[in-house]
Amino acid sequence: MSESVKEKVVSLVAERMGVEPDQITSETHFVNDLQSDSLDMAELVIDLEEAFDLSISDEDAQAIETVGQAIAYIEKSQSSQ
């Protein structure tokens, strides 16, 4: 389960930010490593919401700074469903 979440998140991030999936790890920081701006992050949140059929509040979204945090957030939401 967690492997598929990770793969899916990495693939979405890679697609959105125009980088290769193998350049992305759990430690990859959206702003520092991928130079994301607020519009990229807003797009990415919608990509994740669509892909995992969940709703991410603005507060929760702002706390997500790395790819690993995004994966953890999704896994947590799925286990609490």
Added chain:
Amino acid sequence: MNLRRVVVTGLGVISPVGSSREAAWPAIREGRSGVGRITSFDTSAFDVHIAAEVRDFDPLAHFTKRELGRLDRFVQFAVATAQTAVAESGLDLDRVDHERVGVMLGTGIGGLHEIEEQHGRLLKSGPGRTSPLMIPKLMTNAAPGQVAMRMGLYGPSMSVSSACASASHAIGEAMSCVRHGRADVVISGGAEAAVTPMGLSGFQQSKALSTRNDDPQAASRPFDVNRDGFVMAEGAACLVLESLEHARARGAHILAELSGYGASTDAYHVTLPDPEGRGAVRAMRNALADAGLHPEDVDYINAHGTSTPAGDDVEAKAICALFGSHAYKLAVSSSKSVVGHLLGASGALESAICIWAMQDGVCPPTINLDDPDPECCGLNFVPKTPQERPLSVVLNNSFGFGGHNASLLFRKFDG
């Protein structure tokens, strides 16, 4: 104040018949049609199956994947043609005063690809799932905004929207800007990418389009008695407009002088032209007066000539009314017979065509003109094959839904 002369020093085009002068101009000059079956989406539910699509544009050759996510197709066209135009002009952006360089681009519709995609998302997943980039992608001014941002240009920039007259109005307003000293250089032109399901449906429903689906290359036939509507096209063109002194100071190669701009309004009907062509006459007359020239000075008119039953004869009559006996001496042709109708970008591509025509001393033809409409006054529409003649003064007409008219007058630059 002294009005400054304005010259063209660079051109960039993306068209259905090629995306460089080397590709596009020979096709237009020789009359090789760019119209075909629509390939970018399924048209089986439509009455119209044909358009002049841009087929040789590779977005990834110009932008990164991430950049593309922020640029509608019409903006991609605008940025790419602006870059080509600046490169051709030889303008060194590291050596100009960026506060004195502006961007004014026309588009009739804006980001229709983005509108359709996001509307699909809205209906499917609700208002919380549309893209935060939607508005900055679809707005008409995304085109000049992106050009200015990428090149770091701080002068006046805006989009101009007057349907199919958009680019000609943009070029005219840009010329005024340079003339009056508000900028030294303005990148101007237009971009359009509306060959989409909604765009095709809209023009189809207004009965503006040709349904000659079984013979696409014969569908755009301006001034022909059997014309049945225009053919949608997409593309863009940019011109580098510059004050003569600025161009001379940097030793630029001057392609042509832009010496007249005339604008007028029909104030008659939202889609039909004034039946007497009075708005068209006023636009052309204003352009001539603006350039300080007389009707007899004009050698060639690149007509708006869209191939609609309602428009072409009115334009021909307007030319007869203004030019009198000289109307039968000058040449008039419609490049839309070859490239289709680029809507808000048409005036920009046709400005490039006017300049190429002057450079080569060749009037490009009106193809498919098998049987000239007797209502079109028997003018020399350059039927089917190009005509060589020295061209010193050419006029470019653009008329838009809403009754907006613009005429631009280009002269051969002779120092």
